Amino acid sequence: xxxxxxxxxxxxxxxxxxxxxxxxxxxxxxxxxxxxxxxxxxxxxxxxxxxxxxxxxxxxxxxxxxxxxxxxxxxxxxxxxxxxxxxxxxxxxxxxxxxxxxxxxxxxxxxxxxxxxxxxxxxxxxxxxxxxxxxxxxxxxxxxxxx
Amino acid sequence: xxxxxxxxxxxxxxxxxxxxxxxxxxxxxxxxxxxxxxxxxxxxxxxxxxxxxxxxxxxxxxxxxxxxxxxxxxxxxxxxxxxxxxxxxxxxxxxxxxxxxxxxxxxxxxxxxxxxxxxxxxxxxxxxxxxxxxxxxxxxxxxxxxxxxxxxxxxxxxxxxxxxxxxxxx
Numbered sequence: 001x002x003x004x005x006x007x008x009x010x011x012x013x014x015x016x017x018x019x020x021x022x023x024x025x026x027x028x029x030x031x032x033x034x035x036x037x038x039x040x041x042x043x044x045x046x047x048x049x050x051x052x053x054x055x056x057x058x059x060x061x062x063x064x065x066x067x068x069x070x071x072x073x074x075x076x077x078x079x080x081x082x083x084x085x086x087x088x089x090x091x092x093x094x095x096x097x098x099x100x101x102x103x104x105x106x107x108x109x110x111x112x113x114x115x116x117x118x119x120x121x122x123x124x125x126x127x128x129x130x131x132x133x134x135x136x137x138x139x140x141x142x143x144x145x146x147x
Numbered sequence: 148x149x150x151x152x153x154x155x156x157x158x159x160x161x162x163x164x165x166x167x168x169x170x171x172x173x174x175x176x177x178x179x180x181x182x183x184x185x186x187x188x189x190x191x192x193x194x195x196x197x198x199x200x201x202x203x204x205x206x207x208x209x210x211x212x213x214x215x216x217x218x219x220x221x222x223x224x225x226x227x228x229x230x231x232x233x234x235x236x237x238x239x240x241x242x243x244x245x246x247x248x249x250x251x252x253x254x255x256x257x258x259x260x261x262x263x264x265x266x267x268x269x270x271x272x273x274x275x276x277x278x279x280x281x282x283x284x285x286x287x288x289x290x291x292x293x294x295x296x297x298x299x300x301x302x303x304x305x306x307x308x309x310x311x312x313x314x315x316x317x
Contacts, residue, residue: 131306
């Protein structure tokens with residue numbers, strides 16, 4: 001009988017816990033900073049999972065992981081990350097609704113804003129932001145949802 | 148039984164039950180002194196009453212009603228007030244909702260409801276017309292291109308920096 005009572009008490013709590021997950025506002029996100037170039041033909045082993053997609057999208061021969069961050073973003077709080085010399089990325093989660101995060105991403109060169117984007121990141125989705133020059137190649141930022 | 152006896156019959160019953168007035172009682176007692184038949188009748192009534200009353204009284208004496216009542220009274224008087232937890236526990240012990248025939252179907256219904264509702268609560272934007280991944284994109288300094296893979300799992304925002312034409316996506 002006690003177990004039954006406990007179960008009946010816990011059931012709505014668990015249910016509410018799941019349904020209010022979005023309200024807890026911590027958005028686990030993965031950001032990988034990749035250098036893509038045509039110098040050599042090295043594929044970083046840690047990019048094995050992304051390599052198929054990268055090679056179908058770009059004509060670079062070499063992909064090197066510069067940075068791999070697992071971020072726990074908070075709603076309306078801006079996280080600033082230096083991505084490569086002279087450039088930084090600002091990520092601000094604006095919304096987390098229906099299991100989809102809405103992020104505002106700004107890339108700055110020195111103090112100049114060179115990109116301002118607002119993206120929706122549903123589960124299992126990756127958003128690549130590429131183009132800024134880096135050494136012999138370019139930098140590609142890969143945002144993936146971890147929720 | 149003479150004429151006086153028949154007229155006193157009702158009074159005799161009242162006398163036996165102790166319901167006569169002073170004057171009626173005196174009249175009955177005066178009559179009883181001179182009427183052996185009525186005395187006999189009164190005696191018989193007493194015997195009948197006693198015959199019925201005795202076993203009842205004996206049974207009552209054997210019972211412990213006074214003791215039982217005292218005990219109940221004591222319990223009522225000295226029983227400490229229930230705490231909130233005890234009240235809740237008491238409710239759970241007495242409530243019909245926790246009877247198997249009620250809580251099992253109720254739990255099953257609740258689980259079914261959760262299973263029915265949860266896909267809409269936790270669905271991962273799996274509609275036929277998903278919202279665009281890129282809500283807006285802007286660059287005041289460079290050209291920007293947005294495209295996505297056919298499988299729809301990767302979206303690309305490409306920023307064309309100076310002399311990027313060569314290294315732009317294929």
